[in-house]
Amino acid sequence: MAKIKFIISRFFAYILRRWVSCTPFNFVRLRLYRLSGLTVGRKCSILMGCELRYPHKIILGDHCVVNRDVLLDGRGGLLTLGNNVDVAQEVVIWTLGHDIHDDFHRDIGAPVTIEDFVWIGHRAIIMPGVTLGRGAVVAAGAVVTKSVPAMSIVAGVPAKVIGQRQSALSYTKFHRPWFE
Amino acid sequence: MAKIKFIISRFFAYILRRWVSCTPFNFVRLRLYRLSGLTVGRKCSILMGCELRYPHKIILGDHCVVNRDVLLDGRGGLLTLGNNVDVAQEVVIWTLGHDIHDDFHRDIGAPVTIEDFVWIGHRAIIMPGVTLGRGAVVAAGAVVTKSVPAMSIVAGVPAKVIGQRQSALSYTKFHRPWFE
Amino acid sequence: MAKIKFIISRFFAYILRRWVSCTPFNFVRLRLYRLSGLTVGRKCSILMGCELRYPHKIILGDHCVVNRDVLLDGRGGLLTLGNNVDVAQEVVIWTLGHDIHDDFHRDIGAPVTIEDFVWIGHRAIIMPGVTLGRGAVVAAGAVVTKSVPAMSIVAGVPAKVIGQRQSALSYTKFHRPWFE
Numbered sequence: 001m002a003k004i005k006f007i008i009s010r011f012f013a014y015i016l017r018r019w020v021s022c023t024p025f026n027f028v029r030l031r032l033y034r035l036s037g038l039t040v041g042r043k044c045s046i047l048m049g050c051e052l053r054y055p056h057k058i059i060l061g062d063h064c065v066v067n068r069d070v071l072l073d074g075r076g077g078l079l080t081l082g083n084n085v086d087v088a089q090e091v092v093i094w095t096l097g098h099d100i101h102d103d104f105h106r107d108i109g110a111p112v113t114i115e116d117f118v119w120i121g122h123r124a125i126i127m128p129g130v131t132l133g134r135g136a137v138v139a140a141g142a143v144v145t146k147s148v149p150a151m152s153i154v155a156g157v158p159a160k161v162i163g164q165r166q167s168a169l170s171y172t173k174f175h176r177p178w179f180e
Numbered sequence: 181m182a183k184i185k186f187i188i189s190r191f192f193a194y195i196l197r198r199w200v201s202c203t204p205f206n207f208v209r210l211r212l213y214r215l216s217g218l219t220v221g222r223k224c225s226i227l228m229g230c231e232l233r234y235p236h237k238i239i240l241g242d243h244c245v246v247n248r249d250v251l252l253d254g255r256g257g258l259l260t261l262g263n264n265v266d267v268a269q270e271v272v273i274w275t276l277g278h279d280i281h282d283d284f285h286r287d288i289g290a291p292v293t294i295e296d297f298v299w300i301g302h303r304a305i306i307m308p309g310v311t312l313g314r315g316a317v318v319a320a321g322a323v324v325t326k327s328v329p330a331m332s333i334v335a336g337v338p339a340k341v342i343g344q345r346q347s348a349l350s351y352t353k354f355h356r357p358w359f360e
Numbered sequence: 361m362a363k364i365k366f367i368i369s370r371f372f373a374y375i376l377r378r379w380v381s382c383t384p385f386n387f388v389r390l391r392l393y394r395l396s397g398l399t400v401g402r403k404c405s406i407l408m409g410c411e412l413r414y415p416h417k418i419i420l421g422d423h424c425v426v427n428r429d430v431l432l433d434g435r436g437g438l439l440t441l442g443n444n445v446d447v448a449q450e451v452v453i454w455t456l457g458h459d460i461h462d463d464f465h466r467d468i469g470a471p472v473t474i475e476d477f478v479w480i481g482h483r484a485i486i487m488p489g490v491t492l493g494r495g496a497v498v499a500a501g502a503v504v505t506k507s508v509p510a511m512s513i514v515a516g517v518p519a520k521v522i523g524q525r526q527s528a529l530s531y532t533k534f535h536r537p538w539f540e
Contacts, residue, residue: 010538014538014539014540018384103528125483125501139323140305141323143499143500153280158516165280178190178191202378266465299460299465303452335518347460350463358370358374
C-alpha cells in the first residue's frame with residue numbers, strides 16, 4: 001500500500017515537471033503547484049519549464065519572480081525565498097547532495113534561505129546549506145558554496161565577494177509575461 | 181488595441197520558442213525566423229531548441245552556425261553576428277540585464293557584437309555590451325563580461341585572456357545536419 | 361545509397377534524442393539505447409532527457425547512474441564509464457571539439473575514460489581526452505580540461521585539485537526512480 005502511494009506520488013511529480021511546467025499560463029501553474037504543496041505568497045510568478053522537487057518543502061514570499069527553467073529543490077531541507085526575490089533563468093538551488101567522504105556515498109541535505117530582495121543571476125547554482133543575505137546579488141554562472149552577507153555581490157566558481165550593492169531596494173517586483 | 185497587439189506578439193514569441201524551434205528542418209525554422217524579423221545571411225544554420233528574443237533586433241551574417249539550445253537576446257540592443265561565427269550548444273548571449281545598484285532594479289541594456297570567425301564554446305555566457313573581436317575564441321563554460329580583442333582566447337568565470345589563436349582563418353562554415 | 365543510409369541514421373539519432381529520452385520508463389529507454397549500439401552493464405540507469413551521440417562508441421559498466429539531461433558524446437573517440445559511476449544532472453562529456461589553432465577549424469577528438477566510483481557533480485563539463493581516476497570527484501559547475509588523479513576532488517573553471525576524497529568506496533549504486 002505504501003509502495004503504491006509512493007509510485008503515485010512519483011507519477012504526480014512527473015506530471016508537474018513534464019506537463020504542468022509547460023502550461024503557458026502562470027495562474028494555472030501556480031494553482032497546480034499550490035495543490036501539490038507549494039507555499040507561495042501574493043503576486044508571485046513561476047515561469048515555464050521550472051521544476052519543483054518536494055514542493056511541500058518550498059516556501060515563496062510575496063512578489064517573487066522565478067524565471068524559466070529554474071530548479072528548486074526541497075528534498076534536503078526547507079527552501080525559503082523571502083519577498084521580492086528575483087531568480088533568473090536556469091538557476092538551480094539544491095538542498096540535497098552526496099557526502100563526498102562518506103564510505104557509502106550517502107545523501108546529505110541542508111536547508112537554503114534566500115532573504116528579501118536577493119537577485120540570483122542567470123545559470124547560477126546555489127548549494128545546500130547556503131543563506132543569501134538581504135539584497136545580495138549572485139552574478140551569472142556563479143556557484144555559491146558558502147553563505148553570502150547582506151548587500152554583497154558574489155561571482156565566480158566558487159563564488160567570492162566582488163563588491164557591495166548600492167541600492168535603496170525601493171522596488172516591488174511583479175513580472176507575469178504572457179505565455180512565458 | 182495596443183494591448184491586444186502586445187498579447188498577440190507575445191503569443192507568436194511563444195510559438196517561435198516552443199514549437200518552431202522543435203521543427204526538425206533547418207529551412208523551415210529559418211523561414212519562420214525570417215518572417216518574425218530575423219536578419220540572416222546566406223548558408224546559415226540555426227539548430228533545434230534555440231530561442232531568439234526580439235528576432236528583429238538580431239542580425240546574422242553569412243555562414244554562421246548557431247548550435248542547439250542557444251539563446252540569442254535582442255531585447256536590450258542590437259545583437260550582431262558577423263560571418264563564419266560558430267556558436268556552440270547551450271551558449272547564451274544577453275543584451276539585457278538589471279542595473280545592480282539601481283534602487284528600482286531597472287533593466288539596463290547594451291548591444292553585443294560578435295565579429296567574423298569568432299568561436300564561442302559550449303555553455304559560455306556573453307553579457308550585455310561585450311564585443312568579441314575577429315577570430316576570438318571563448319572556452320567552454322566561460323562567462324564573458326568584458327570585450328575580447330581579436331584572435332584572443334578567453335576562459336573562466338569571469339573570462340580572462342589565456343592565449344592567442346594561431347589560425348589563418350581560412351574556413352567557410354557550413355553545417356546543416358539532418359534533423360538537428 | 362550511402363546518402364540515404366546516412367539520412368536514416370540521422371533520423372534515428374533524432375528519434376533517440378527527442379522521443380526515446382522522454383519515455384518515462386528506464387527499462388524502455390535502456391532497451392532502445394542498447395538497440396542503437398550502447399554497451400551498458402548490469403543495474404544501470406539513464407534518466408530522462410539524456411542525449412547519447414554515437415551510442416555505439418559509449419560503454420557503461422555496472423551500477424552506473426546517469427542523471428537527467430546528461431549529454432554523452434562518443435563522436436570523437438571511445439567514451440568509457442567504469443562501475444558505480446555517478447553522473448549528476450546536466451553534466452556534459454565531450455569527446456569531440458574543434459582544433460583552436462587549425463586554419464580550417466577542423467574537428468579534433470580524443471577518448472574519455474571515467475574510472476570506477478567517480479562522482480561528477482551537477483552541470484560539470486568534461487572535455488575531450490580527459491581521464492578521471494578511480495573515486496575522483498568533480499564539483500558542481502566545474503569544467504575539467506585535464507586528467508584527474510584517483511581520489512582527487514576538483515572544482516572551478518578550469519578545474520583544479522582542491523582536496524582528496526576520504527572514502528572507503530564501499531557502495532554499490534542503484535538508482536531507478538519511477539518516472540524519471
